Amino acid sequence: MSLQEVRPPLPEETTLTADKPKTSVDDPGPSVAALETIVSLSKRRGFIFPSSEIYGGINAVWDYGQLGVELKNNVKRAWWRAMVQERTDIVGLDASIIMAPQVWVTSGHVANFTDPLVECQTCRRRYRLDELPGAEDLTNTELMDPDVVERLALKCPADGGPLSAPRRFNLMFKTYMGPVEEEAAQVYLRPETAQGIYVNFRNVRETSRKKLPFGIAQIGKAFRNEISPGNFVFRMREFEQMEMQYFVKPETAAVTFEEWMPRRLAWYVRYGVNPARLRFREHRPDELAHYAKKAVDVEYRFPFGWKELEGIHNRGDWDLGRHQEATGESLEYFDPATEEKYVPWIVETSAGGDRAAFTFLIDAYREEEVRGEKRVVLGFNPDLAPYKVAVLPLLKKRDEIVGICHKLREDLAKDIMAVYDDTAAIGKLYRRQDEIGTPWCVTIDVDSLEDGKATIRDRDSMEQIRVDISQVKPIILERLAQARA
Ligand code: GAP
Numbered sequence: 045m046s047l048q049e050v051r052p053p054l055p056e057e058t059t060l061t062a063d064k065p066k067t068s069v070d071d072p073g074p075s076v077a078a079l080e081t082i083v084s085l086s087k088r089r090g091f092i093f094p095s096s097e098i099y100g101g102i103n104a105v106w107d108y109g110q111l112g113v114e115l116k117n118n119v120k121r122a123w124w125r126a127m128v129q130e131r132t133d134i135v136g137l138d139a140s141i142i143m144a145p146q147v148w149v150t151s152g153h154v155a156n157f158t159d160p161l162v163e164c165q166t167c168r169r170r171y172r173l174d175e176l177p178g179a180e181d182l183t184n185t186e187l188m189d190p191d192v193v194e195r196l197a198l199k200c201p202a203d204g205g206p207l208s209a210p211r212r213f214n215l216m217f218k219t220y221m222g223p224v225e226e227e228a229a230q231v232y233l234r235p236e237t238a239q240g241i242y243v244n245f246r247n248v249r250e251t252s253r254k255k256l257p258f259g260i261a262q263i264g265k266a267f268r269n270e271i272s273p274g275n276f277v278f279r280m281r282e283f284e285q286m287e288m289q290y291f292v293k294p295e296t297a298a299v300t301f302e303e304w305m306p307r308r309l310a311w312y313v314r315y316g317v318n319p320a321r322l323r324f325r326e327h328r329p330d331e332l333a334h335y336a337k338k339a340v341d342v343e344y345r346f347p348f349g350w351k352e353l354e355g356i357h358n359r360g361d362w363d364l365g366r367h368q369e370a371t372g373e374s375l376e377y378f379d380p381a382t383e384e385k386y387v388p389w390i391v392e393t394s395a396g397g398d399r400a401a402f403t404f405l406i407d408a409y410r411e412e413e414v415r416g417e418k419r420v421v422l423g424f425n426p427d428l429a430p431y432k433v434a435v436l437p438l439l440k441k442r443d444e445i446v447g448i449c450h451k452l453r454e455d456l457a458k459d460i461m462a463v464y465d466d467t468a469a470i471g472k473l474y475r476r477q478d479e480i481g482t483p484w485c486v487t488i489d490v491d492s493l494e495d496g497k498a499t500i501r502d503r504d505s506m507e508q509i510r511v512d513i514s515q516v517k518p519i520i521l522e523r524l525a526q527a528r529a
Contacts, residue, residue, distance in 0.1 A: 071345065071350075072318070072320040072321055072345060073345065074321070074345050074346060074347040074406070075318065075321065075345075075406055075407050075408075075409055075410070076347050076406055076409050077347060078347060079275065079276060079346075079347045079348060081409070082276070082347075082405060082406055082409065083276050085409070085420070085479070086109075086112065086276075086405070089111060089479060089480050090109035090110045090111045090112065091108070091109055091111045091112035091115065091405065092106050092107070092108055092109060092112045092276075092277060093106070093107045093108075093109050094106060094107070095107045103273065103281070104270060104273030104274070104279070104280050104281040105280060105281055105282050106276075106277050106280060106398075110430075111430040111431075111480055112401075112430075114430035114431070114461060115401050115404070115405065115424075115428060115429075115430050116284075116397060116398070116401045118427060118428045118429070118430070119315075119397060119400050119401045119404060119428060120263050120284075120286065120397055122311075122315055122427060122428065123263070123286045123311070123395065123397075123400070124136070124261070124263065124286075126311050126314075127259075127261045127286075127288050127393075128261050131259075133254070133257065133258045133259060134258065134259035134260070134261050134288060134290075135248060135252050135254065135258070135259075135260060135261070136260070136261050136262065137240065137241055137244055137248060137260050137261070137262045138262060138263075138264065139237070139240025139241065139243070139244060139262060139264070140240065141233060141234050141264065141265055141267075142219075142221065142231050142232075142233065142234070143231075143232075143234060143239060143240065143243065145229065145230060145231050145232060146370065147239050147243060147367075148216065148232050148235075148239070149370075150366045150367055150369075150370040151239050151242075151335070151363060151366065151367075152334045152335060152362075152366070153214075153216060153232075153235060153236075154214070154216070155334075156334035157214060157215055157216060157235055157334075158212035158213055158214050158215065159172050159173075159174075159212075159213050159215060159270075159271050160172065160173040160174060160187040160188060160210040160211070160212065160213070161173070161210065161211055161212075161213035161271050162176070162193060162198070162207045162208050162209070162210050162211075163207065163208045164200035164202065164203065164205045164206070164207055164208075165205055165206045165207070165208060166200065166203055166205030166206070167200060167202055167203050167205055169200060169202050170271055171200075171201070171207075171271065171272060172271040172272045173187050173192070173193075173198075173210045174187055175272055176198055176201065177201065178196055178198060179192070179196060179198060183328075183330040183331075184330045184331065185330065187210060188210055188212065189210075190209040190210070191209075192209075192210065193207045193208070193209055193210065213269075213271055214269075215235060215268045215269050215270065215271075216232045216233070216235050216267075216268070216269070217232065217233040217235075217267045217268075217269050217281075218230055218231070218232055218233075219231055219232075219233065233266075233267035234264075234265075234266055234267065235266055235267060235268050236266055236285060236287070236394070237262045237263075237264045237265075237266055237285045237287045238287050238289060238363070238392060238394070239363070240262060240264070241260045241262055241287070241289045242289070242363045242364060242367055242390075243367060244260070245260070245291065245364060245375055245388075246373070246374075246375060248260050249291075249377070255380070256291055256292060256293055256377055256379065256388055257290060257291060257292040257293070257296065257300065258290070258291060259288050259289060259290040259291065260288070260289050260291075261286075261287070261288040261289075262285075262286075262287055262288075263284060263285070263286045263287075263397060264284065264285065265282060265283070265284055265285075266282075266283060266284070266285045267281060267282050267283075268281060268283075269281060275346070275348050276402070277398045277399070277401075277402050278346065278348075278351065278399060278402060280398060283396055283397070283398045283399075284396065284397030284398055285394060285395070285396055285397065286394075286395045286396070286397050286400070287392065287393070287394045287395070288392065288393045288394075289359075289390050289391075289392050290304070290390065290391045290392070290393075291364075291377070291388040291389075291390060292388060292389050292390075292391060293379070293386070293388070293389070294360075294361065294386060294388075294389045297358050297360070297389040297390075297391055298338075298358065300391045301338065301340075301356065301358045301391050304356055304391055304393050305324060305340055305342075305356055308342055308354055308356060308393050308395070309322055309324070309342050312342070312344075312353070312400075312403070314425075315404060315425045315427065315428055316404065316407065316408060316423070316424065316425040316428070317344070317403060317404065317407045318407055320345075321344055321345040321407065322342060322343070322344055322345075322353075323342075323343050323345075323350065324340050324341070324342060324343070325340065325341045325343050325350070325352075326338070326339070326340045326341075327339040327340070327341070333357070335357070335359045335360075335362045335363060336357045336358065336359060336362075337358045337359070337360045337362075338357070338358040339355055339356065339357045339358070340355075340356050341353070341354065341355050341356075342354040342355075342356070344403050344407075346403075346406065347406070353395070353396075353399055353400070353403055354393065354394060354395040354396070354399075354400075355392075355393075355394045356391070356392070356393050356394075357391070357392040357394065358389070358390075358391055358392075359389070359390040359391070359392055360389050360390070361387040361388070361389050361390075362390075363390060364387050364388060364390070365387050368387060375387060404424065404425075404428055405422070408421075408422040408423045408424045408481060409421075409422060409423075410423055414506070419475065419478060420475075420478065420479045421478045421479070421481070421503065421504070422478075422479065422480060422481030423481065423503070423504060424481040424483070425527055426483040426484075426523065426524050426527040427524065427527050427528050428481075429481045429482060429483050430461065430480060430481065430482075431461045431462065431463045431477075431480065431482045432456075432460040432461055432462065432482070432483060432484065432520065432524060433456055433460065433461075433462045433463075433482065433483070433484045433485070433486060433520055434462070434463050434464070434465055434473070434477045434482050434484075434485045434486070435449045435450075435452050435453040435456070435462060435463070435464050435465075435485075435486050435488070436449070436464075436465055436466065436470060436473050436474075436485055436486065436487050436488075437449045437466050437487075437488055438470055438487055438488065438489035438490065439489070439490065440466035442490070442493075444493055445488050445489070445490070445492065445493065446466065448488045448492060448493075448513065449464055449466075449488050450464060452486065452488070452498070452513065452516060452517075455517060456516070456517055456520070459517070459521065460520070460521070460524065463482070465477075470487065473485070474501065477503070478503055481503070482503060483502070483503045483504075483523070483527075484500055484501065484502060484503065484520055484523070485500070485501045485503075486498050486499065486500055486501075486516055486520075487499040487501065488513075492513065496512060496513055496514075497510050497511060497512055497513065498510070498511060498512075498513045498516050500516065500519065500520070
């Protein structure tokens, strides 16, 4: 009996399909109607800037500003906490971006990591065929059919010009390793972090003494020469992945897969994403990546439609099996309980660091009317918020007040990101902190000089409480711990 035959059938497999995704409501709509709202806030407040902007920018590469870097680091930390720190069966890894080039031949990426590219014969613009209007639902075989463009009468969306027949375009970036380019070895920038985990499987298993099932998690940069990047940081050419490879006994892979699906969706909800804007979508057989036996995406309702946020894949023994065959190194696991020897199967959870941060940013955005004025709030889970607390003086000309503020900020900053601001009147300072998602503002006023108390204002409820200055830090740390739980 082959390994595929012993895999038990699961009800999900019949109910969850590309045409029939699993979602709690039909379509709640995006949290932000226009993507431009987020692009402009990101630029204005220092979350995300176009890369090399003073040189005119570079397509599909972005830089994180002073708030963006904090948000993304917090997202990565939250993922690491859930996937490594809180678990006894998963350990971390940080593998290199450049790997032996043969890795990518063995993994199938040199031959198969391609998108179907068509080119306008008039304006020379290039498109991913499956993203052209009228070609979205084509199967993989149809996408490489040389007659498909003619059959569907597809034209260049920009100028209506004729399009070429599709050709396979490999998404991997190439570079050279060694001092003399002509003699140097051609190497690739990794298009996924996963392979670094597979080639280290034996090292980690032996040194960690983990028994199956166990996982290896990694966060790191990946690079793809996308044909049609876009939608701000949704699809970039340089991005970060947060991937976990779970090594299991082959017969248990299908069940393990079903366990990881809700767990991964719940992680986004735990950190504040509206569950009505999340759903699962299973890949059709003709849509599966070359390594996948089964794939289900966690999708989010972006302003530009339902799109993949994270992929969960049953990769079978594709990766370890191929690396074992190519290197002659045994990657089998000896099961001491059953005395069986086998190549483990892999269940992968593959999330994007940038895409997750982008999702938390979009989903946190809200506009409200307060006393006749618009209030913009990023309602981040406090754990993800770039700054946890802002310390604000009511009167910036009173040295004693400013002095207390600086002392308090310094103390808070030993444990959390805390910022001082005195560049506007208090109402405006509050609105600014709301717009960047700071959960708490602490104000020192004239009365503080007499009674030793400060005001803590809550971002969401706008409620204010008066507490001893010495209690500010313990209260904020306590609230932060509650948000994490
Ligand atoms: N190792 C499996 C793998 O790489 P994938 O579905 O190609 O699977 C996984 O990518 C995740 O990586 C996606 O769900 C997305 O969050 C992120 N990702 C992939 N390509 C991306 C891109 N061009 N820009 C930003 N994020 C990307």
